[in-house]
Amino acid sequence: MLDISCNDQFPPGFGRQPWLINPINGTAEEKEPACTFINPINGTAEKKEPACTFINPINGTAKERTIPEMKGKKCFGCFGEWVILVDELTRECFFLSLISSSKVHLPPFLQTQALEECAGKFSLTSSPTSPNCIITFVPFEKDFILLSRRHDKEWTKLAITHCISNNKVSPITGENIIYKGRLFILSSGSVALVFDVAALVDGHIMETMSYPFHDYPFSTPKRDNYFVESCEGLYLVRVHLFDEVQHVTHIEVYRLREPSEEKDQNQDEISWDYVSSIDDQAFFLSRMHGVSVCTKEFGVEPNCIYLATPCSDGERLYKYSLVDKTFSFNELLPGDEWNFGENLFWTTVPASGMQDIELGTVPPDVVELNKDIAISDEKPESNQISRPWADLPTELVESLFQRLSLVDCVRVSTVCKTWSLTSQFIPKEIAWPWLMHSPDIDDGKCKFFDPIRGTEHTQKIEALSETNQLVFHASRDGWVIISEGEAIFILNPLTEEMMDLPDLYVDKYNCISFTGMPTTPDCRVFAFYFRADDKKVKIYSWRPGQEKWTKTVPHIDTPFSGTINNPVLFDGEFYLLDRRGQLGVFNPDNMKWRVLSQPEPLYKGQVPHHAHACFSLLEVEGDLVAVISKDDTHANQVFRLDRSKMAWRKVEDLGDFTLFVGLRNSIAVPSPLKSRRNRIYLPKFDRDHTNGVFYSMDDSRYHPEFYGVKEPTTYVWFQRQMSTVRKKGDGCSVNSAEHMEQPSHQD
Numbered sequence: 001m002l003d004i005s006c007n008d009q010f011p012p013g014f015g016r017q018p019w020l021i022n023p024i025n026g027t028a029e030e031k032e033p034a035c036t037f038i039n040p041i042n043g044t045a046e047k048k049e050p051a052c053t054f055i056n057p058i059n060g061t062a063k064e065r066t067i068p069e070m071k072g073k074k075c076f077g078c079f080g081e082w083v084i085l086v087d088e089l090t091r092e093c094f095f096l097s098l099i100s101s102s103k104v105h106l107p108p109f110l111q112t113q114a115l116e117e118c119a120g121k122f123s124l125t126s127s128p129t130s131p132n133c134i135i136t137f138v139p140f141e142k143d144f145i146l147l148s149r150r151h152d153k154e155w156t157k158l159a160i161t162h163c164i165s166n167n168k169v170s171p172i173t174g175e176n177i178i179y180k181g182r183l184f185i186l187s188s189g190s191v192a193l194v195f196d197v198a199a200l201v202d203g204h205i206m207e208t209m210s211y212p213f214h215d216y217p218f219s220t221p222k223r224d225n226y227f228v229e230s231c232e233g234l235y236l237v238r239v240h241l242f243d244e245v246q247h248v249t250h251i252e253v254y255r256l257r258e259p260s261e262e263k264d265q266n267q268d269e270i271s272w273d274y275v276s277s278i279d280d281q282a283f284f285l286s287r288m289h290g291v292s293v294c295t296k297e298f299g300v301e302p303n304c305i306y307l308a309t310p311c312s313d314g315e316r317l318y319k320y321s322l323v324d325k326t327f328s329f330n331e332l333l334p335g336d337e338w339n340f341g342e343n344l345f346w347t348t349v350p351a352s353g354m355q356d357i358e359l360g361t362v363p364p365d366v367v368e369l370n371k372d373i374a375i376s377d378e379k380p381e382s383n384q385i386s387r388p389w390a391d392l393p394t395e396l397v398e399s400l401f402q403r404l405s406l407v408d409c410v411r412v413s414t415v416c417k418t419w420s421l422t423s424q425f426i427p428k429e430i431a432w433p434w435l436m437h438s439p440d441i442d443d444g445k446c447k448f449f450d451p452i453r454g455t456e457h458t459q460k461i462e463a464l465s466e467t468n469q470l471v472f473h474a475s476r477d478g479w480v481i482i483s484e485g486e487a488i489f490i491l492n493p494l495t496e497e498m499m500d501l502p503d504l505y506v507d508k509y510n511c512i513s514f515t516g517m518p519t520t521p522d523c524r525v526f527a528f529y530f531r532a533d534d535k536k537v538k539i540y541s542w543r544p545g546q547e548k549w550t551k552t553v554p555h556i557d558t559p560f561s562g563t564i565n566n567p568v569l570f571d572g573e574f575y576l577l578d579r580r581g582q583l584g585v586f587n588p589d590n591m592k593w594r595v596l597s598q599p600e601p602l603y604k605g606q607v608p609h610h611a612h613a614c615f616s617l618l619e620v621e622g623d624l625v626a627v628i629s630k631d632d633t634h635a636n637q638v639f640r641l642d643r644s645k646m647a648w649r650k651v652e653d654l655g656d657f658t659l660f661v662g663l664r665n666s667i668a669v670p671s672p673l674k675s676r677r678n679r680i681y682l683p684k685f686d687r688d689h690t691n692g693v694f695y696s697m698d699d700s701r702y703h704p705e706f707y708g709v710k711e712p713t714t715y716v717w718f719q720r721q722m723s724t725v726r727k728k729g730d731g732c733s734v735n736s737a738e739h740m741e742q743p744s745h746q747d
């Protein structure tokens with residue numbers, strides 16, 4: 001049994017846990033190429049000779065190791081303890097063991113091409129030491145694959161041009177994996193090509209197609225995909241992020257559905273299921289690389305996905321929890337201190353052949369499970385009352401409202417019809433927006449986070465208990481537009497009243513909004529679609545009683561680069577802010593669209609890369625206000641539209657207002673408390689859900705800092721209307737908030 005825990009060439013604890021390695025490969029002229037080990041938690045690392053950096057995601061240790069065998073080599077992947085290397089001069093290709101330094105040779109690699117043009121990913125059927133191991137190499141955006149067995153003299157090149165030329169398949173991304181004798185290759189068009197490996201060895205290309213992804217309305221310009229094999233099957237993880245700044249916004253997980261034993265094992269039956277949990281597993285991803293570990297064996301938090309990726313501020317380690325559907329991140333190293341390029345890989349050493357290694361103290365921000373306050377399902381026994389609640393003096397009820405929290409105000413107002421009329425006496429300062437998010441869509445529970453008081457409430461909503469990929473789009477007057485795939489409905493989460501809308505394919509709209517109360521005949525819903533080339537706008541409209549959407553395609557004179565942030569209904573028209581900072585206006589009465597020549601765009605020329613994530617438009621006391629941030633670590637910029645001169649004016653102080661901004665919707669309200677004025681709240685909270693994250697216009701800083709805070713993937717800013725809290729019907733004794741659990745923290 002090999003014991004590497006005593007080897008001083010490795011950091012303490014190297015072995016039975018995932019490590020992030022960065023092979024900073026030396027060139028052929030360098031005398032001492034090396035390997036560096038980095039700590040992804042506290043960002044500690046020393047920059048010395050060209051080295052390979054091993055990063056411990058558990059306790060933050062890091063160490064560099066000089067590896068002579070890596071001199072002049074380029075690393076193309078990592079499989080457990082093995083890295084695959086290609087010599088830059090001779091094109092020698094081999095596996096190298098990080099533990100024993102032993103080699104497994106492969107045929108020379110792509111001698112006729114420049115090495116920098118050969119970016120791609122390797123896959124293999126078994127351990128490199130197995131004589132039956134088959135290795136494949138799939139280059140990025142090419143029309144061929146390379147295949148080799150251990151003892152082959154050269155690579156076999158197989159053209160898959162006929163697959164790429166299929167009008168349903170766009171160029172391959174290079175992401176691939178061999179699973180149960182089949183090679184899965186992902187195309188940039190969200191199609192998985194599936195090949196029989198045994199047939200490929202014989203020189204025959206037998207392929208079929210599968211479609212891993214469901215329609216999901218999240219219009220991010222970039223999506224990274226990772227195949228991950230585990231003991232539970234084959235998974236495909238889809239990461240939504242904003243290009244250039246590389247900020248992660250959403251993560252989806254799919255699992256391959258195997259053909260049933262009763263049916264013929266036909267490749268055409270290949271399909272994928274969206275899953276909301278990976279149970280006792282954890283996935284570790286970096287670039288185009290992913291591994292799965294058993295959390296009990298490796299001592300990491302279960303049901304989580306860890307992603308190392310470069311961002312605008314440097315290298316980040318994201319953690320996405322499938323338990324509460326939130327993600328957070330920490331900085332590995334600042335961008336100006338280290339450039340990782342494409343060299344980060346996760347490595348795991350098999351448990352067999354390893355001695356037990358003491359993992360040491362585990363930082364709470366990495367492995368500690370989220371601790372929610374336990375809520376009892378038992379309901380207190382109701383006491384007999386001698387007279388009806390409605391007979392209480394109005395003055396007493398009004399006084400009661402002045403002393404209750406918002407949740408309790410909702411409950412009290414639904415005791416009976418008479419009390420619902422007193423909702424007008426609820427103090428306005430407690431009617432600020434909540435962050436509505438859905439941590440567990442399987443049981444229909446939604447959470448409402450109050451960023452001002454630092455409390456969180458949970459409510460079970462029956463209408464959401466049997467849905468899968470929910471997306472919260474917009475909120476108005478206590479109602480929320482929600483989609484599940486192409487199905488769309490409007491829901492009042494407090495009363496659970498719901499209105500179904502006709503289906504609308506998710507690729508047909510970027511943003512959506514509505515006018516008026518959904519229960520009134522003058523309510524209209526509008527969905528806007530902006531083509532990627534900025535030269536086409538489509539507008540879909542619906543009103544109660546219609547069986548389908550009405551499509552309008554207005555004439556376009558000025559390119560408009562729309563975002564997913566919802567339009568603002570202002571002076572009877574919808575105003576939209578595009579990624580250049582210019583205004584588009586849609587009139588819902590005459591169905592006319594126009595782009596204003598004034599004010600001038602905030603950004604002239606090309607669309608800035610950061611504009612996807614951080615453009616918000618909202619109304620503040622009769623004025624249009626734009627909130628812009630380059631990314632989530634830079635200062636917010638606020639501009640007010642001066643309508644007298646039709647020009648944007650920079651704002652340094654929000655006065656007595658507080659803003660609540662997000663990717664899809666934003667709300668401005670008079671400051672609920674004097675101490676909360678001049679702030680911009682974001683859809684984030686700290687680990688304990690006791691503090692909302694805000695940007696202070698007073699000191700131009702975020703409170704608290706972004707690193708380590710959590711952000712839900714599905715959310716909307718929700719502001720309830722007390723006039724809508726009573727359920728439909730007479731409702732004298734109906735409590736629409738009876739499922740609303742007590743806040744997890746006291747103010």
